[in-house]
Amino acid sequence: MGFQHLTRCILLALCILSQGLAKGAHGFACNWGTRLTHPLPPEITVKMMKDNGFKQVKLFEADPDALKALGKSGIQVMVGIPNDLLATLATNVNAAIAWVNQNVSTYISKNGVDIRYVAVGNEAFLKTYNGRFVNSTFPAIQNIQAALIKAGLGRQVKVTTPLNADVYQSDSGLPSGGNFRPDIQDQMISIIKFLSQNGGPLTFNIYPFLSLDADPHFPKEFAFFDGSAAPVVDGSITYTNVFDANYDTLISALEKNGFGQMPVIIGEVGWPTDGTANANIKNAQRFNQGLIDRIVKRQGSPKRPSPPDIYLFGFIDEDAKSIEPGPFERHWGVFNFDGSIKYPLNLGGGKQLVGAKGVKYLPKQWCVMSTQANVQDPNALADSMSKACTYADCTCLSPGASCSGLDTRGNASYAFNMYYQTMNQRKDACQFNGLSVITNINPSPPQSACQFKIMIDLGKHERKSTPASAAPERSIHLMVMLVSSFIFTLILSLYA
Numbered sequence: 001m002g003f004q005h006l007t008r009c010i011l012l013a014l015c016i017l018s019q020g021l022a023k024g025a026h027g028f029a030c031n032w033g034t035r036l037t038h039p040l041p042p043e044i045t046v047k048m049m050k051d052n053g054f055k056q057v058k059l060f061e062a063d064p065d066a067l068k069a070l071g072k073s074g075i076q077v078m079v080g081i082p083n084d085l086l087a088t089l090a091t092n093v094n095a096a097i098a099w100v101n102q103n104v105s106t107y108i109s110k111n112g113v114d115i116r117y118v119a120v121g122n123e124a125f126l127k128t129y130n131g132r133f134v135n136s137t138f139p140a141i142q143n144i145q146a147a148l149i150k151a152g153l154g155r156q157v158k159v160t161t162p163l164n165a166d167v168y169q170s171d172s173g174l175p176s177g178g179n180f181r182p183d184i185q186d187q188m189i190s191i192i193k194f195l196s197q198n199g200g201p202l203t204f205n206i207y208p209f210l211s212l213d214a215d216p217h218f219p220k221e222f223a224f225f226d227g228s229a230a231p232v233v234d235g236s237i238t239y240t241n242v243f244d245a246n247y248d249t250l251i252s253a254l255e256k257n258g259f260g261q262m263p264v265i266i267g268e269v270g271w272p273t274d275g276t277a278n279a280n281i282k283n284a285q286r287f288n289q290g291l292i293d294r295i296v297k298r299q300g301s302p303k304r305p306s307p308p309d310i311y312l313f314g315f316i317d318e319d320a321k322s323i324e325p326g327p328f329e330r331h332w333g334v335f336n337f338d339g340s341i342k343y344p345l346n347l348g349g350g351k352q353l354v355g356a357k358g359v360k361y362l363p364k365q366w367c368v369m370s371t372q373a374n375v376q377d378p379n380a381l382a383d384s385m386s387k388a389c390t391y392a393d394c395t396c397l398s399p400g401a402s403c404s405g406l407d408t409r410g411n412a413s414y415a416f417n418m419y420y421q422t423m424n425q426r427k428d429a430c431q432f433n434g435l436s437v438i439t440n441i442n443p444s445p446p447q448s449a450c451q452f453k454i455m456i457d458l459g460k461h462e463r464k465s466t467p468a469s470a471a472p473e474r475s476i477h478l479m480v481m482l483v484s485s486f487i488f489t490l491i492l493s494l495y496a
Helices: 002-026 042-051 064-070 083-091 093-111 134-150 182-197 208-214 242-256 281-297 327-331 378-391 408-422 468-481 485-494
Strands: 028-032 054-059 076-081 114-120 158-160 162-164 168-170 178-180 202-205 232-234 237-239 264-269 309-312 366-369 436-439
Touching: 028 042, 042 054, 042 064, 054 064, 054 309, 064 076, 064 093, 076 083, 076 093, 083 093, 083 134, 093 114, 093 134, 114 134, 134 158, 134 182, 168 242, 178 182, 178 242, 208 242, 208 281, 237 242, 242 264, 281 309, 366 408, 378 408
Parallel strands: 028 054, 028 309, 054 076, 076 114, 114 158, 162 202, 202 264, 264 309
Antiparallel strands: 168 178, 232 237, 366 436
16 A cells, blocks of 8 residues: 555656646747738647647737637637727626627637636726726726626636736835835726636736836846846845846735735736847847746746746737837747747757748749939938838838848838838839839848848738738738838938
């Protein structure tokens, strides 16, 4: 009996250990943004997630194609509700019931999607919103919870709301001084109490990159997990990186308000690869490798040694995303827009990143500035670049970005090509006041991070929900919606 009991114990321990190792090596979570002019087919994206060990994904909205592709995939899903729906959901419980029926119940029952969370709003208390969503967020949460219960999903699907780290602060400048902002203190306590009563977690987004990029005096090494910056000493605790310090400021705020055991999810954390000087491949690889290492080792913070679920931001670049926060917004992906690998990451257990398979591209041709073009006419050139960058992504030309070192002809060629590719290489898409020409020679500078892209061929990736013939219309529509004043300013400054 003693030997059999010992054998059972050993086998049980091995099972627990193997599960722990599997979770460490493969239990990753990510954000899947869908603001692209030329999106990968959802089936390819989901296959990439599975190939790379991502078991959880957060969607910012209930995208039908993405949800269908996630059906029976084994990936747990958090479905987001955009901020512009909060007012309606807050004042009309029937609207909440209809939303849950359409975007949760249907996909669970008909498509086999493993939806675990509904994320109500996204950073709704952000200071820059000036209180626009403060009064509608909590009632929307309550109504979505009621709708889930009515649908019989109250236990299976939990409600949360992703919040930015600016909802808490520390008057002492140390994590132990953490508390919620006075202007939203009451709302925060109401939300936390309600979520706690209904078994829902809190979700917070933490961005060391933004701390570094917004403050020229921020100690760069403190932004990374392996940095050599002077540590921050808070009583008996020493902090060597801003992620832990930020996270524990939140934990202190929860403790001060009687919710020290409240479960927390990190909804977004990552590092962009382009758009500003700090957003580059080297920094992104360094930060995200450190983050992956912590996830693999199941490493928490000094105040909470048990780690939270961490959703990496993001999975793929989004070339049609708003760049109001900065030109880096379109470059958060671990993968490029086409699913190709930006930089290597060790996922633990000797596993490396795996890129997309079966991607089909437009022909290998580019639209560039003609060698015969007259660059002495600044108005014609500025008008042409303005047109190109209004409808295409020119953020790689931003100061400090990967293509910021190009000369005048290089800038124009990059802008012309991005427009040409965004418009699916239409014959009339390489016509810029007689300044442009189509070439079969790749104009990307050698030995440079600046790359002249060729887009995915949407026509070859036929999708049931979106006919191939509708692809050009969708691309144009997306880009028209996201015209960026930043690009106009950049272009005008070049020729002022």
